[in-house]
Amino acid sequence: xxxxxxxxxxxxxxxxxxxxxxxxxxxxxxxxxxxxxxxxxxxxxxxxxxxxxxxxxxxxxxxxxxxxxxxxxxxxxxxxxxxxxxxxxxxxxxxxxxxxxxxxxxxxxxxxxxxxxxxxxxxxxxxxxxxxxxxxxxxxxxxxxxxxxxxxxxxxxxxxxxx
Numbered sequence: 728x729x730x731x732x733x734x735x736x737x738x739x740x741x742x743x744x745x746x747x748x749x750x751x752x753x754x755x756x757x758x759x760x761x762x763x764x765x766x767x768x769x770x771x772x773x774x775x776x777x778x779x780x781x782x783x784x785x786x787x788x789x790x791x792x793x794x795x796x797x798x799x800x801x802x803x804x805x806x807x808x809x810x811x812x813x814x815x816x817x818x819x820x821x822x823x824x825x826x827x828x829x830x831x832x833x834x835x836x837x838x839x840x841x842x843x844x845x846x847x848x849x850x851x852x853x854x855x856x857x858x859x860x861x862x863x864x865x866x867x868x869x870x871x872x873x874x875x876x877x878x879x880x881x882x883x884x885x886x887x888x889x890x
Contacts, residue, residue, distance in 0.1 A: 728765050728786050728787070728883045729765045729767070729785045729786050729787075730785060730788070730789065730876055730879055730880075731767050731769065731781060731782070731784070731785040731787075732750065732753060732766065732767065732768045732788075732789045732872055733746075733750070733769050733771045733778055733788060733791065734746035734747045734750025734768075734772075734792075735773075735790060735791065735792045736772065736792055737772065737773050738772065739854075739855060740852070740853060740854070741848070741849075741851050742793045742848035742861040744793075744857060745791070745848065745857065745864070745868075746791035746792040747770050749791045749868045749869055750768055752865060752866075753768045753869055753873075754768050763876065766876055769781075782841065783839070786840065786879075787842065788840070788842070789841075789843075789844060789875055790841060790842070790844070792845055792846075793845070793861065794845040794846070795847060795848060796845065796847060797847075798847040799847060799860070800849030800858060800861060801858075801861050801863055802846070802847040802864075803844065803845070803864055804843075804845050805844050805875060806845070807840065807843075808843050809841075844868055844871055844872055846864050846868060847861075848861060
């Protein structure tokens, strides 16, 4: 099983850099707490078209992004995403997860399972600092991503023959 963990967002827009920071923290810890074989962590930043091409190479993709849902800033959530409709015009520097998913078919790819670990942003104004509630959500998000990886691997284990 192959799993892609993809941090997305713009580090120059405050809390929009949440996904990139979570991916960075996961990558930093790989020497101390390695991820299972077949799991790749990537910082896709604002390279949504590149991500759309990559999705079909993995059985599961876990996107990490700051995404508003009307909750308190710093609130984390995880949900499964479906493939969207292809977008007529694409702004490669402002691609939200729904736009990326809409592009998968347009670039000749096949989308498989996609999960989103999202964080409610407080401030996406220009700047390179995360707001205090979003910064406080980084470590819990790292743990949540690791839990999702474990669940995916557990759910996709081959059944044991002869039991």
